[in-house]
Amino acid sequence: MASSNDAILHLDQVTRRFGGLTAVNGVSFDVMPGEIFSIIGPNGAGKSTLFNLVTGVTPLSSGRVAFEGSDVSTVSVHKIAGMGISRTFQSTQILMDQSAAYNVMLGLQRESRATLVGAIFRSRGFRREERRCRAIAEEVLVRVGLGGAGETGAAELSTANQQRLAIAMAIASGPKLLLLDEPTGGLIETEVDDLMHLIATLREGGLTVLLIEHKMRMVMSISDRIAVLDHGELISIGPPKQVRNDPRVLEAYLGANYVAEDH
Numbered sequence: 001m002a003s004s005n006d007a008i009l010h011l012d013q014v015t016r017r018f019g020g021l022t023a024v025n026g027v028s029f030d031v032m033p034g035e036i037f038s039i040i041g042p043n044g045a046g047k048s049t050l051f052n053l054v055t056g057v058t059p060l061s062s063g064r065v066a067f068e069g070s071d072v073s074t075v076s077v078h079k080i081a082g083m084g085i086s087r088t089f090q091s092t093q094i095l096m097d098q099s100a101a102y103n104v105m106l107g108l109q110r111e112s113r114a115t116l117v118g119a120i121f122r123s124r125g126f127r128r129e130e131r132r133c134r135a136i137a138e139e140v141l142v143r144v145g146l147g148g149a150g151e152t153g154a155a156e157l158s159t160a161n162q163q164r165l166a167i168a169m170a171i172a173s174g175p176k177l178l179l180l181d182e183p184t185g186g187l188i189e190t191e192v193d194d195l196m197h198l199i200a201t202l203r204e205g206g207l208t209v210l211l212i213e214h215k216m217r218m219v220m221s222i223s224d225r226i227a228v229l230d231h232g233e234l235i236s237i238g239p240p241k242q243v244r245n246d247p248r249v250l251e252a253y254l255g256a257n258y259v260a261e262d263h
């Protein structure tokens, strides 16, 4: 295993307690640059909490998170975004009554201090900067397969295209690490395949991807490595084949009444 110095993301004994409940308990792992790294586990295992800890949404109870070698354990959510970590949410933050392009421009605003859309629009270079932001938005929409949909209202997009829009919003500011929280929610099989292809393409473009996903077929085929959480603890980590055959993983899933197929 490579040393944590090479890791883009390093978790060291990461722990979060909510009152008497330990949602994430002493979790340590490294994510290497260019990996698609998935986090799986039964409902309530601590996956979303772990995302919140990495992105600064939730403070750590103890432990340490480092991004590109810098300790970000106590860094604010906005600063972390500015450093190059971006995420989508289970329930996306799309403004449904706005156009796709406008939503991506909001993504630029949310993630980047340097290109705060509101500030730019009030400045003297208003029109030029608006054109520049719009051009970035259009380019990002093309990257996610929504070229030409910039002026379409977000509400008019299919569920699959709304998922793509959520990804566009998250990558607008050019992050290095992208966290995706159940991007296949509400998608049918062929749409899942298309989304997997998009994620693989983004990785080829240099992004590192941290993925929470319940669809096992997708997780097993797209991931370089998988970490399995159960009751807040890391019970298995490794390439898909290794994790799939780990007795502790089978036990955790069967114990939670899971079927080994998609659900």
Ligand SMILES: Nc1ncnc2c1ncn2[C@@H]1O[C@H](COP(=O)(O)OP(=O)(O)OP(=O)(O)O)[C@@H](O)[C@H]1O
Binding pocket: 018, 021, 022, 023, 041, 042, 043, 044, 045, 046, 047, 048, 049, 050
């Ligand atoms: N803000 C909070 N306050 C109290 N308890 C919380 C909070 N957030 C999460 N928890 C608890 O922490 C545990 C882990 O929850 P978490 O949402 O991280 O799990 P998960 O693996 O993402 O689950 P799911 O697959 O259902 O989304 C759960 O028992 C949950 O109820």
